[in-house]
Amino acid sequence: MLKRALFPVVALVLAVLVIALSWQNRQLRQINEQMAVQMRQSQLDAHGLALGTRAELLTLRTTL
Secondary structure, eight states: OHHHHHHHHHHHHHHHHHHHHHHHHHHHHHHHHHHHHHHHHHHHHHHTOOTTOOOOOOOOOOOO
């Protein structure tokens, strides 16, 4: 009898836990994306580049 009453409670607790963890994961992914955008922008600002431009590739030049 106790097993019958306990099973739905455990299933409900696990379902709530899965929903809470997936919600937290979504929030962390959004924060991660925001931080990545800020880092890209700060790197562009540090090099004096505008958003959307590409830095020139460094090339080795030899003098003959």
